[in-house]
Amino acid sequence: MKRSQNTCTSASAARTILTVVVAVIAVALSPLSAQQEPKLEASVIHILHVQGRVYMLVGGGSNITVQLGDEAVVLVDTGAPQMSEQVLAAIRTLSQKPIEFIINTSVDEDHTGGNQSLAQTGHYNTGLAGEQAGASIVAHLRVLDRMTAPPTVKETAVSQESWPTDTYDNDRWDLFNDEAIIIEHPHAAHTDGDSIVFFRRSDVISVGDIVTPEHYPVIAAAKGGSINGEIDALNQIIEIVVPRENEEGGTYVIPGHGRLCDRNTVTDYRDMVTIVRDRIEDLVKKGDTLDQVKAAKPTLDYDGIYGADTGPWTTDMFIEAVYRDLSQTKNQPDQRATKPGKKSGQGR
Ligand SMILES: [Zn+2]
DSSP: OOTTOOOOOOTTSOOOSSOOEEESSOOOOOOOOSSSOOOGGGOOOEEEEEETTEEEEESSSSOEEEEEOSSOEEEEOOOOGGGHHHHHHHHHHHOOSOEEEEEOSSSOHHHHTTHHHHHHTOEEEOGGGOEEESOEEEEEHHHHHHHHSOOOTTOOOOOGGGSOSEEEOSSEEEEESSSEEEEEOOSSSSSSSOOEEEETTTTEEEEETTOOTTSOOOOOGGGTOOHHHHHHHHHHHHHHOOOSBTTBSSSEEEESSSSOBOHHHHHHHHHHHHHHHHHHHHHHHHTOOHHHHHHTOTTGGGHHHHOOSSSSSOHHHHHHHHHHHHHHHTTSOOOOOSSOOOOOOOOO
16 A cells, blocks of 8 residues: 555445444444434444445544555544544454554544554555554644644643644645545634545545534634635535435545435535525624524524534534634625635645
8 A cells, every 4th residue: 555556446345335334342332423422431333334445433432434455454533542442443353454544634632532542553654764663644734733732721732642643734635545545625614624535436535523414513713613614615525425316325425423424415414504604694794692693593494403402512502603703704805715626736
């Protein structure tokens, strides 16, 4: 699995969808929902064969994507730190090959918490320099910036072993592991360090918390996220996703949390976010206060699907994040991009 290798992928990987669900550890677990994180001490990791070479692990804190090459394993995100042993056991039921690349979709701890322990089990082929102990951890430069920044009072420092070892600071980075793996960076969406990862031959895209089909998107203002960037990122994802028929099937989308998605789910999500943004924007332009915006219930017709009164990301928190973001940008020129431009160039 070298970045330039041209090994053809065999067509042997079954294209069956949603067929394999293996409980690695036989302990009962209530179904994962966004507001109800798994009880970590009693978790099982569910393995879902998405299609081609790509699998989705559910139950490790965040969803984890596993891509199997002939000689190496690539992961997208590593879940919560206390789940690494179970996550590794699940990966080992799929492949004994070393983990060579770990790609982080954002700086969030539930997506990077297993970086250290999972990277330690792998190694990275540096080409001329030979093998290097530990997997390469790939992320946008802003992830490294945030991990290395001095922790605030509430935070604890991130250990150096969890830091990205290979960062990119433009819009795109490519890898190869018996298929092309294209990493794109949407600007300022969930955070300002997001990556979306497209496994081109398997036809699966892993998008982190830009898509969370069971709750409103987390616009992490403190980490550089923005509502307009979120909508741009959703459009960027939709550009890649090609449905098979009736807007379903075809390219599959692995979200940061929750169930596997297809184009239909993502376009519904994009429409919802756009409509709510427009409603709140109108109220902001009218000069409404945050309390008035909340009283106007701009999300009401969607709350049954995406809303939450409790948990880590409530409807109120979403409305507040959008309100504050739009209030800040109210007097600035319209920063909304129409469509993401085609990217070119490659990291390194
Ligand atoms: Zn997350």
